[in-house]
Structures are given as structure tokens and as C-alpha cells.
Amino acid sequence: MRKLFKHFLFVSLFIFLNFTNADDFDRGLEIALATDKNFSGFGDSQTNLKMLLKNRKGFVTERKMKMKLLEVPNDGDKSLIVFDSPRDVRGVAVLSYAHKVGSDEQWLYLPALKRVKRVASKNRTGPFLGSEFSLEDLSFQEIEKYTYEYLRDEDLEGKGCYVIKRIPLDPYSGYTKQIVWIDKTDSVILQIHHYDRKSFHLKTQIFKGYKKYLNKFWRPNEIHMINHQTNKTTTLFFEEMTFNTGLSEKDFTQNSLKRSK
Amino acid sequence: MISYLLRRGSRVVRIILFISFCNAVLAEVEIYGEASYENRYFVEEGLFGQDKSHSSFTLSPEFYFESEDQKTSFTFKPKIRRDSVDNERNLFDIQDFSLVKVQDSYETRIGIRRDFWGVTETVHRVDIINQTDQVESFDGEDKLGQPMINLSLEREWGTLDLYVLIGFRERTFAGEKGRLRLPFPIDRNSAQYESSAENLRTDFAIRWSQYYQDLELALSHFSGTSREPEFKAALKNNTNLIIPYYEVIDQTGLEVLYIVGGLAFKLEAISRSGQGDRFSAATAGFEYTQVGILSSSLDLGWLFEFNHDDRYKDSPIALGARLTFNDLYDSQILSGVIRNEETGETNVFVEASRRVRNCCRLSFESVYFNEGTNSNSVQKTFEYLKQDDFARFEFIYYLGN
Numbered sequence: 001m002r003k004l005f006k007h008f009l010f011v012s013l014f015i016f017l018n019f020t021n022a023d024d025f026d027r028g029l030e031i032a033l034a035t036d037k038n039f040s041g042f043g044d045s046q047t048n049l050k051m052l053l054k055n056r057k058g059f060v061t062e063r064k065m066k067m068k069l070l071e072v073p074n075d076g077d078k079s080l081i082v083f084d085s086p087r088d089v090r091g092v093a094v095l096s097y098a099h100k101v102g103s104d105e106q107w108l109y110l111p112a113l114k115r116v117k118r119v120a121s122k123n124r125t126g127p128f129l130g131s132e133f134s135l136e137d138l139s140f141q142e143i144e145k146y147t148y149e150y151l152r153d154e155d156l157e158g159k160g161c162y163v164i165k166r167i168p169l170d171p172y173s174g175y176t177k178q179i180v181w182i183d184k185t186d187s188v189i190l191q192i193h194h195y196d197r198k199s200f201h202l203k204t205q206i207f208k209g210y211k212k213y214l215n216k217f218w219r220p221n222e223i224h225m226i227n228h229q230t231n232k233t234t235t236l237f238f239e240e241m242t243f244n245t246g247l248s249e250k251d252f253t254q255n256s257l258k259r260s261k
Numbered sequence: 262m263i264s265y266l267l268r269r270g271s272r273v274v275r276i277i278l279f280i281s282f283c284n285a286v287l288a289e290v291e292i293y294g295e296a297s298y299e300n301r302y303f304v305e306e307g308l309f310g311q312d313k314s315h316s317s318f319t320l321s322p323e324f325y326f327e328s329e330d331q332k333t334s335f336t337f338k339p340k341i342r343r344d345s346v347d348n349e350r351n352l353f354d355i356q357d358f359s360l361v362k363v364q365d366s367y368e369t370r371i372g373i374r375r376d377f378w379g380v381t382e383t384v385h386r387v388d389i390i391n392q393t394d395q396v397e398s399f400d401g402e403d404k405l406g407q408p409m410i411n412l413s414l415e416r417e418w419g420t421l422d423l424y425v426l427i428g429f430r431e432r433t434f435a436g437e438k439g440r441l442r443l444p445f446p447i448d449r450n451s452a453q454y455e456s457s458a459e460n461l462r463t464d465f466a467i468r469w470s471q472y473y474q475d476l477e478l479a480l481s482h483f484s485g486t487s488r489e490p491e492f493k494a495a496l497k498n499n500t501n502l503i504i505p506y507y508e509v510i511d512q513t514g515l516e517v518l519y520i521v522g523g524l525a526f527k528l529e530a531i532s533r534s535g536q537g538d539r540f541s542a543a544t545a546g547f548e549y550t551q552v553g554i555l556s557s558s559l560d561l562g563w564l565f566e567f568n569h570d571d572r573y574k575d576s577p578i579a580l581g582a583r584l585t586f587n588d589l590y591d592s593q594i595l596s597g598v599i600r601n602e603e604t605g606e607t608n609v610f611v612e613a614s615r616r617v618r619n620c621c622r623l624s625f626e627s628v629y630f631n632e633g634t635n636s637n638s639v640q641k642t643f644e645y646l647k648q649d650d651f652a653r654f655e656f657i658y659y660l661g662n
Binding site: 053055061062085086087088089090091102103105113114115118120121122123125126127128129130172174230250253254255259261 | 291293325327334361363365368375376377379402413415420470472474475477518520522523524525550552553558560585587588589590591616619620621622657659660661
């Protein structure tokens with residue numbers, strides 16, 4: 001009897017594995033592509049960001065920054081983040097060019113030295129300015145940068161979700177896999193579990209307060225990042241998001257990085 | 262009477278208008294900058310009997326104005342430094358007083374500014390736009406404002422910067438009572454120039470920079486008064502003095518940065534004519550960062566750079582390690598060793614800093630000189646600094662809201 005059960009288990013595992021092929025990958029990609037509709041055709045946007053960093057004792061500190069985002073047709077998007085506070089990093093800025101294929105490019109501007117420094121893409125996985133976000137988390141996540149697999153349907157806080165697995169193609173990514181919960185109705189990401197290079201569930205990212213802009217593009221109001229290893233949390237608040245602000249490629253060059261305040 | 266009232270009235274109106282205009286402008290002006298206090302404590306008395314403890318206070322507020330369309334901006338940043346011992350370390354400098362205008366196809370920057378060129382960490386060979394404020398810090402990364410007109414074009418083929426540099430700033434040197442100085446006092450006021458225009462010569466510079474994925478390149482040329490002086494011995498009022506002599510030079514520079522994974526290869530090379538024979542000098546090396554060492558949030562960066570300079574036989578190498586804590590306080594430690602095989606000298610430095618509350622920063626720096634046991638006749642680089650081992654504490658308060 002036991003033997004039979006084992007045999008049954010083996011067979012069902014075999015069937016399951018077979019199912020995982022093609023179909024689930026296609027479905028995973030399809031679900032991911034649906035979320036990308038929120039990011040195609042938005043042109044450009046600008047927003048103020050507030051970051052609240054909470055350590056395990058509940059002590060809270062605040063960071064403020066501005067973010068500009070530009071959609072680049074047929075390639076990854078460009079972004080510019082400038083720090084307002086704390087005061088000693090005021091004017092520090094990060095310029096990123098995401099690419100659909102290949103490594104992203106990133107530059108850091110240090111106003112005290114008037115120096116622009118290239119950031120090696122492998123060095124983007126650590127905590128950024130003491131937060132639970134890495135530069136990788138903050139850069140734009142192009143669809144082409146992952147492989148996808150549909151896992152299951154599941155409810156998350158009463159909302160029907162697809163759960164998919166995505167695996168970063170970038171060999172320098174800080175993650176081996178990410179499990180993503182996607183709202184079925186609005187095709188927006190509600191939650192991501194990040195697994196680090198040792199396949200340990202390191203961080204949980206939760207997206208809250210989705211608002212629809214220009215009748216088309218869903219954007220979250222808050223993103224929470226919980227680190228399960230350190231028990232620290234960082235919350236990112238998006239304030240005053242505006243679209244079609246007239247930004248162009250010229251606002252995302254090294255010269256514009258140098259004059260960003 | 263009526264006309265008198267009108268005249269008076271219009272004056273009052275004009276004054277009110279002027280005040281409200283000033284108010285409107287001032288309301289838009291953002292104020293940043295910093296105020297800092299530092300104390301340098303030297304382990305021994307100086308070779309020439311200088312004090313062990315030196316402190317100084319620096320104030321450099323920054324006033325910034327930007328037009329609504331962000332196309333025009335204006336920056337004013339003076340810097341005032343007062344030293345407790347060394348008069349030559351007192352400073353009033355205008356670091357920035359400049360207008361930046363962004364046009365469709367180019368950017369114009371007019372006024373007093375600072376600009377940095379280069380990729381390496383321990384020595385900055387290519388960087389030449391600004392004069393070094395040598396007494397501010399041992400690493401030579403602090404600069405004096407330079408009056409200029411800078412036109413910058415960004416095109417498919419790269420970024421091209423053209424500079425007209427108006428006038429010249431003299432390098433700062435420690436005074437008689439100051440530490441980290443040469444055996445003879447340097448008389449800045451008697452500085453001599455090759456150019457008949459002396460310190461009013463107009464210099465030119467050009468720099469092209471471009472990146473190709475993981476490769477960053479820059480080529481530059483500078484034609485003008487050397488930022489680095491030669492020294493001449495002179496006798497003035499029966500005292501031996503050293504006078505800085507600034508020659509007119511032509512310097513071509515090359516910067517290369519190539520990234521492979523977490524490894525960055527760096528090269529800075531120059532070729533200079535005008536100070537004796539044409540010579541070349543270069544600094545090359547790499548930087549490698551280990552992200553999240555020992556399963557923590559700490560990053561450990563390794564730094565290795567070696568130097569060559571046709572003018573000297575020695576070629577010092579530098580090895581450094583940078584520990585970034587990635588914590589709430591942005592704590593970091595950079596330490597390193599500079600070793601000169603030729604002279605047998607070793608120079609050890611540690612720099613550490615962390616944020617205090619939301620407004621301030623505390624930093625510590627220590628430099629140690631070891632002249633080694635080489636008893637050959639080679640002139641030592643730090644011959645006169647052998648008693649100048651020091652520790653420096655600095656507290657910086659950042660202005661603003």
C-alpha cells in the first residue's frame with residue numbers, strides 16, 4: 001500500500017512538473033505583461049518621496065527625495081532621484097538608465113566634490129542610504145529582465161490574485177527569485193517576496209493605496225519593505241505625483257544630474 | 262502740490278514694489294551650506310617648534326535660486342575659515358557665484374565655480390580647473406572657486422565642455438606657525454608668473470567625455486597657468502624664503518573607467534609641457550566592492566592604485582579599504598597605506614565619519630608618517646612632515662531646514 005502511495009506521489013509529481021512547462025511560463029509572462037500596461041505610454045512623471053525608516057526598536061527616521069521618471073520607447077526607462085534630507089546628503093543624486101536587455105547604467109553625483117561617479121551594477125544590491133530598499137529595488141523593473149512562471153490563484157486581503165514566480169536574468173541581481181502577488185482586476189502588484197542569493201526569504205514588499213492617474217495608470221501611494229533578517233522596515237510614500245510634466249531625454253543626462261538640487 | 266504728492270507717492274510705491282520684489286526673490290532663495298569646527302591634534306611638536314593643537318572654524322553658507330522652469334539657476338557660496346594658530350590658514354573664498362542657463366542644445370555656466378575631472382581616488386592628476394586649497398585638508402580635494410565661462414554641449418557623440426578661465430588663484434600653503442609645511446616659509450604674496458599678465462591671464466580648457474556601456478572615457482586639454490607651482494629660493498629682508506613660481510603649461514589628460522561586474526578599472530594619465538622637459542604621469546588601479554560582507558549590510562571596498570611620474574624615480578603605491586555600514590547614520594571608514602619603495606616611506610591614513618541627528622556630521626581623520634629605514638640619499642617625499650602625525654576631529658552643522 002505504502003509503495004503504491006509512493007508511486008502515486010511520484011506520478012502526480014511528474015504530471016505536475018509536466019504542467020509547469022510551457023503553459024505556466026506563458027501564463028506567468030501574460031500576467032506580468034498585463035501589469036506593464038500601467039507603465040506603457042505614461043510619458044513622464046515627477047513625484048516627491050518620503051521614506052520612513054524604522055529599526056527593530058521602533059525608532060523612526062525620515063528621508064526626503066524627489067524623483068523624475070521618463071519612459072523611453074523600445075528601451076528601459078530613465079530615472080533621476082535627488083535627496084533633500086537628511087541635510088548632509090542634500091543634493092546627492094542618482095541617475096539610472098534601465099535597459100530591457102543587458103545591465104543598467106547608474107551614476108551617483110556627490111555635490112561636495114562636484115563629482116559624478118559611475119556605480120558598478122554589481123554594487124546595487126546593498127541597502128540604499130540605510131533603508132531596506134536597494135538601488136536595484138528602486139530602479140525600474142522591465143518585463144524583459146525576468147523569466148516568469150504562474151504558480152496559483154490566491155486571495156490576498158480579500159483581493160483575488162495571481163501568484164507568479166519571477167527569476168531575474170541579471171547575474172548581478174541580489175535575488176534568486178521573487179514571488180509576486182498580482183491583483184486580478186486591476187493588474188497591479190500587491191506584494192513581492194524577495195529571496196536572496198542563499199534562497200532565503202529576505203524581504204517582503206507590500207504595495208498599498210493604489211490610485212489611478214490619467215484614467216489609465218495605477219500607482220501605489222505607499223510601498224512597504226520589511227526585512228525579515230533585521231526586522232527593520234522602510235516605507236516609501238509617494239506625494240504629489242504628476243504626469244506629462246514636459247520632461248525629455250535632456251533632463252536625464254550627466255549635466256542634468258550635476259545641476260539637480 | 263498734487264504733483265509733489267504724486268512724485269512722493271510714486272517713490273513710496275516704487276520702494277514698496279522694490280521691497281516686495283526682494284521679498285519675492287528672497288522667498289524663493291534656498292539656503293544650505295555648512296558651519297564646521299575642527300581640531301587637529303599633532304602627536305609631537307613641529308620640526309620648527311609649531312604648536313601641537315590647532316583648531317579652526319569654517320562657515321560656508323550656500324544661497325540657491327532656481328527659476329520656475331528650472332532652466333536658470335543662481336548659486337552663491339562664500340567660504341570663511343579662521344584658524345587659531347596659522348594666519349595663512351585664514352581664508353575668504355567665493356566657492357560659487359554663478360549663473361547656469363540651460364538652453365535647448367547647450368548649457369552655459371558663467372561666474373565663479375568648481376568643477377571636477379577624474380576617476381581615481383588617491384591622486385587626482387587630470388583635475389586642473391580649480392586651484393587646490395592645500396591647507397584645508399591633507400587629501401587635497403578641497404578647491405578654490407575659479408572665475409570662468411563654461412559652455413557644455415551634450416550630443417550623441419558625448420559631452421563637450423569648453424572653458425574660458427579668467428584669472429588665476431594661488432595655491433594656499435601653511436604659514437610659519439602652521440603644521441604640514443616645508444622648512445622655509447612660502448611667501449605667497451611674492452608669487453611669480455611666467456605670463457606677463459601674471460595672475461590675470463585668461464586660460465583655456467576643453468574636455469570631451471563619453472560612455473559606451475561599461476566603458477567611460479574622457480580626453481581633455483588645458484592651456485594656461487599651472488595650478489602646481491615650482492619653488493624658487495629667494496632672500497628677502499635677510500630671510501630665506503621660498504617663492505612659488507607659476508609657469509604656463511599645456512596639459513593633455515586621459516581618463517578611463519572600465520567596469521566588469523563589481524570591479525572598476527581606473528586610469529588617469531597626463532602629458533604636460535612648459536615646466537622644463539615635457540613629462541608624463543599616470544595613476545592606475547582598481548576598486549572592488551564586496552556587497553553585504555559576512556551576511557551583514559556592510560559593504561567592503563578594496564582600493565589599489567599605483568603611480569608613475571617621469572619627474573621622480575619613485576612610484577608610490579596606495580592600498581585602501583572602505584567600509585560602508587549602510588546604517589541610519591551613514592557611517593563609513595576609509596583607511597589606507599601609501600608605500601614608496603624608493604624612499605622607504607610609509608604613510609598610513611584613516612578617515613571615518615557618521616551622521617549625528619538629521620543636521621550634523623562627525624568626522625575623524627588620522628595620518629601617520631613613517632620615514633622608514635632606507636638610509637640612501639634619495640630625497641624623501643615627507644622629509645619635513647615626519648613629526649606631523651596627527652588626528653583631526655571635525656563637527657559639521659548643515660544649514661537649512
